[in-house]
C-alpha cells in the first residue's frame with residue numbers, strides 16, 4: 001500500500017531534520033548493505049501470513065493501518081519519543097492529549113482524563129483498577145459475552161467478578177442484571193459496546209437507568225465498537241446505547257481495532273478527571289489537571305510509544321472523528337457489507353445467520369441437525385474457503401443460543417463452532433459479491449470433494 005509513496009516519508013524526514021540543523025554534524029555509522037540483506041530475509045519470513053490487508057481477508061478483527069498512520073509512525077521513529085514524561089517527547093505528548101481529547105469529544109464528553117495505552121486489555125485494566133479502588137471488594141459484573149479479559153483482569157486485581165446472562169441478541173440481559181443488582185454488593189457494571197464475537201451492543205441506556213436506582217460505576221468496553229457512534233443508520237436500540245456513552249464513568253476504545261492504527265494503540269477515558277489522584281505517587285490530584293501534565297502521571301504503564309500518539313493524531317487530522325465525515329462513511333460501508341452478507345445468508349437455504357449484525361460482524365452456520373456436525377461443517381467450510389482465497393474465522397457459541405433459530409438442532413455438544421466474518425474494511429462492501437461467490441464455491445467444494453458428506 002506504500003509502494004511508491006516512501007518519497008512522502010523522505011520529504012517529511014528532511015523537514016523534521018531541519019528543526020535540528022543548528023547542531024554540529026553527526027551521523028551514526030551504519031552498514032546499510034547488511035541492513036538490506038536482513039530486510040529481504042524479513043520480507044520472506046513475513047510472507048507466512050494471511051493477506052490481512054486484502055478484502056478477501058474477512059476473518060478476525062484485523063484492519064490495515066491507514067498509510068498516514070504508517071508514515072507518521074515511521075517519521076516519529078526518527079525521534080523515538082517516549083510519552084511517559086515531557087522530557088521524553090514534548091510534541092508527541094501534546095499530540096496525545098489532543099488525539100485523546102478528540103476521542104472523548106466523539107462521545108460527547110466536555111471534560112475527561114485519559115491517555116493512550118498498549119491496547120484494550122490495558123485500557124480495561126486501568127478502568128477496573130480505578131473501579132476497584134473506588135469500590136474496594138465489591139463485585140464487577142459483565143455479560144457472559146464480554147471479552148474474557150475482564151475475568152482475567154479481575155483475577156489480577158483481586159476483585160470478585162461475575163457474569164450476567166446474555167439475551168438472544170447476545171446483549172447483556174437487562175432483567176437478569178437487575179435481579180443480580182437487587183442482591184447487592186455490586187461496585188461496577190461493564191457494558192460491552194460491540195462484543196468481540198458478534199459486535200452486539202449492551203443496552204447502555206437501560207443500564208444507566210438501573211445506575212440511578214442501584215448506584216454502581218458503569219464502564220463501557222468499547223474497544224471494538226466505540227467508533228461506530230459516528231455512523232448514521234444504526235438500529236434505534238443500538239443508537240440509544242451509543243448515546244448513553246456520554247454518561248458512563250469510563251470508556252475503553254482501541255484505535256488499533258477500528259481507528260486505522262498499527263497495533264499498540266488503545267485508549268482509556270475517565271469522565272471524572274479527579275480519578276487522576278489514584279495514580280498519584282506524590283502530587284495532589286490538582287496537579288493532574290494542570291496544563292503541564294506528564295502523561296506518565298496518569299498511566300499505569302511507564303514508557304509508552306510517542307510514535308503511536310503521532311500516528312493517531314495524524315490520522316485524526318486527515319480523517320476527523322465527525323459524524324457524517326469521511327471516516328464515518330468508511331465505517332458505514334463496513335456495516336453495509338455486514339448487512340449485505342447477512343441478507344445473502346438469510347436468502348440462501350443452506351445457511352442460518354445467528355443474528356442481524358448490529359455493527360459489522362456476521363456469524364452463521366450451515367444448516368444441520370446436530371450440534372457436532374454443525375461444528376464439523378463450519379471447520380470444513382472455513383478450510384475450503386481458504387483454498388478459494390477467502391479467509392474467514394470460527395467462533396464458539398453455546399448450543400442453547402442456536403436452538404431458538406434451529407429448533408430441530410440436537411444438542412450433542414454444548415458448544416457449536418460458527419463461521420464468523422469481521423467486515424472491517426470499507427472495501428468489503430465492493431467485494432461482497434466476490435466474497436459470496438468464494439463462500440458458495442467453498443461450500444460446494446465441501447459437499448462434492450468429500451464423498452463422505454451428504455446433505
Ligand SMILES: *Cc1c(COP(=O)(O)O)cnc(C)c1O
Pocket residue numbers: 118119120121122124147149192194195196221222223224254257266
Ligand atoms: C479486542 C478487545 C479487547 C482486548 O483488547 P486488546 O487491544 O486486544 O488488548 C477487549 N474488549 C473488547 C470488547 C475487544 O474487542
